[in-house]
Amino acid sequence: MTAGPLVESAVDVAALTERIVERLIGVLRRAQEEDRIPVLVLTGGSMGKASLAGIAAHPDRDLVDWRRVRLLWGDERWLPSGHAERNDRLADDLLLGTVEFDPALVHRVAASDAGLSLDEAAAAYAELLAGLDRIDLALNGVGPDGHLCSLFPGRDDLLRDDDSQPLAIAVRESPKPPAERVSLSFRALDRVDHLWLLAAGAEKAPAIARVRSADDPEPLPAGRARGRLETVLWADEAALGRN
Numbered sequence: 001m002t003a004g005p006l007v008e009s010a011v012d013v014a015a016l017t018e019r020i021v022e023r024l025i026g027v028l029r030r031a032q033e034e035d036r037i038p039v040l041v042l043t044g045g046s047m048g049k050a051s052l053a054g055i056a057a058h059p060d061r062d063l064v065d066w067r068r069v070r071l072l073w074g075d076e077r078w079l080p081s082g083h084a085e086r087n088d089r090l091a092d093d094l095l096l097g098t099v100e101f102d103p104a105l106v107h108r109v110a111a112s113d114a115g116l117s118l119d120e121a122a123a124a125y126a127e128l129l130a131g132l133d134r135i136d137l138a139l140n141g142v143g144p145d146g147h148l149c150s151l152f153p154g155r156d157d158l159l160r161d162d163d164s165q166p167l168a169i170a171v172r173e174s175p176k177p178p179a180e181r182v183s184l185s186f187r188a189l190d191r192v193d194h195l196w197l198l199a200a201g202a203e204k205a206p207a208i209a210r211v212r213s214a215d216d217p218e219p220l221p222a223g224r225a226r227g228r229l230e231t232v233l234w235a236d237e238a239a240l241g242r243n
Contacts, residue, residue, distance in 0.1 A: 004212045005231040017054040041138035044087035047198035052094035066099040075150040076109035078180035125168035138192040142199040146207035146220025150183035161186035195227030205241040
């Protein structure tokens with residue numbers, strides 16, 4: 001039996017975001033104090049948006065040298081560069097325009113108009129991931145169906161976690177539009193030191209109850225992910241079914 005994630009809760013999204021960002025800044029600062037360039041994996045969705053905005057607005061934001069942070073994305077929608085629905089566009093709008101980053105350390109998934117096929121884009125991202133010694137922190141929004149990244153329940157082709165699976169995979173026929181995406185695989189998530197699951201809202205409560213269970217016979221994707229050092233579920237009271 002595998003223990004469920006550590007739960008960190010707050011009354012609402014605003015309070016939850018404040019706690020997430022405070023801890024995130026601490027993780028990145030500690031890595032830089034060790035003279036390392038930390039690797040941070042960003043997420044999309046409502047909690048991805050809240051987290052990015054929270055980082056940009058936090059009074060301790062500049063305690064991190066953002067020029068020495070390597071950025072990746074847990075998944076990306078197969079859309080043209082700059083498209084409003086791409087996850088990297090969300091980061092551009094909310095964070096990257098507010099702090100100074102090194103463009104060479106911002107690793108975007110290739111866009112659909114970059115001249116690569118979906119499979120080639122996934123292979124290129126897998127190669128990038130293979131070259132990293134470690135991934136310090138990954139933010140992962142949890143969907144109402146219990147998905148994370150673009151790893152959806154019921155999709156056995158996406159949920160393999162054996163050593164033969166690429167670190168990044170092409171996703172087709174996604175139940176959420178757009179149908180085509182690139183996603184980190186479970187094999188990649190297994191390499192993350194601090195793996196955080198983010199959830200807010202009552203619509204997430206049924207999935208979160210299963211994610212927290214230590215004996216779910218058919219774990220949801222978010223319930224299967226485990227970090228090397230810690231797995232933390234950050235959830236508001238509504239997502240925990242408490243109001």
